[in-house]
Amino acid sequence: MFIRPFYLFGPLCLSLSSLSATAADWAYQGDHGPAHWDRFGSQLCAQGTQQSPINVELKKLRPLEGHSSDLKIDYGAAALKVVNNGHTIQANVIDKEIVTFKGTAYRLRQFHFHTPSEHQIDGLSYPLEMHLVNRDQDGRLLVIGLLAKEGKRNRELAALWEQLPDAEGKTLTLKAKDAPDLGSLVPAASHHVFYKGSLTTPPCTEGVQWVLFEQPIELSKAQIQKIRQLFPDNHRPAQPLNEREVDED
Ligand SMILES: [Zn+2]
Secondary structure, eight states, X not given: OOOOHHHHHHHHHHHHHHHHSSOXXXXXXXXXXXXXXXXXXXXXXXXXXXXXXXXXXXXXXXXXXXXXXGEEEEOOOOOEEEEEOSSXXXXXXXXXXXXXXXXXXXXXXXXXXXXSOSSXXXXXXXXXXXXXXXEOTTSOEEEEXXXXXXXSOOHHHHXXXXXXXXXXXXXXXEOGGXXXXXXHHSOSSOOEEEEEEEOSSTTOOEEEEEEEEEEEXXXXXXXXXXXXXXXXXXOOXXXXXXXXXXXXX
């Protein structure tokens, strides 16, 4: 069901560059908010039928055909260029970090954060969601979503959190030794939810493979408060599931 790579390549390049650009005109509130995003890049935001995020209904999940080993994450600690782009804190990954899914290798390009979570589980939101955006050599995207609940202080994110760029346009470079070990950050034991969706920001490009971890990570109350002070609400509401299948391993 993948669209041909040459067709996807243009929009995805565009979307990646817009992910790393400073704030465009779109926003999360008011008359530039999610209900009006079709004015900022793509009709897909209003008319797409495979949009993200979604509300995951656990009872309706279908077991993934094949094996859970379809997903193999080979993350570690990589040097990062971190930017406050006005919409989120985004960490661009300098070294290569690899994920394979169904035999295709994807390379981690960047990760960023939403407060509160964009995906919901049985209608419930979490205080934070982290997105790890991976791309294969043909430009196809696989995004890993990690939900976060309030709990223990997250040691992997601690050094980054101490230096979060606190205004739009501010940047920060983190050496690998100070960067989160993403391999340790990702929950070792978790079910995963798989579905085909989109970018959750304009231009809302579709054809994105989503992998959502059901097991949340933990951040302390203070860590959640710190990013919430910068971004009180940078989530897109849940979108209609329409005819899509949602799988689980
Ligand atoms: Zn995101």
